[in-house]
Amino acid sequence: MKVMPIRYSADVEAMTRFYEALGLGTGPVSRPGGWVEMPAAGGMLAIHRSSGDDVGRCELAFEAEEPLEEVAERLRAAGFEPGPPMDEGFGHSMRVQDPDGVWVQLNLYDRDLYT
Structure with missing residues (x-):
């Protein structure tokens, strides 16, 4: 089993650029663009489009x-x-x-x- 924190964001593109700048690569992206997987050595970070109370939350x-x-x-x-x-x-x-x-x-x- 791999660990996968999910980072909820109102701006998936900006969040993706941020984590790319930290050194993560970009993996699969959903067709509508609301889900991006960013593989790392021990798992991945996922960025998920959101609004309201979920923005900034990590699951x-x-x-x-x-x-x-x-x-x-x-x-x-x-x-x-x-x-x-x-x-x-x-x-x-x-x-x-x-x-x-x-x-x-x-x-x-x-x-x-x-x-």
């Missing part, structure tokens, strides 16, 4: 390398109740709260859907 997400149902079974066995896997434009996602009540997102990608 912890992980890219799963196995079916989300298998991850959900392990979470339940450990006493955590994830939400159901959801169909997304990029594949599937599932959210679960950590012990502090902070939401963590798990994504299983089908990159052919948006690249």
Whole structure:
């Protein structure tokens, strides 16, 4: 599993330029341009278009390398109740709260859907 923080921004292009200046490369970009992946050695930074309260927020997400149902079974066995896997434009996602009540997102990608 890879770590993938998601940085919400009202200006995805400017945010992409900022992180490129820090040394990250640009990977896959969604067709509408509201999602940019910026690979790094230990994962990637994702920049997601947003407005309002989400601007400036960062969310912890992980890219799963196995079916989300298998991850959900392990979470339940450990006493955590994830939400159901959801169909997304990029594949599937599932959210679960950590012990502090902070939401963590798990994504299983089908990159052919948006690249």
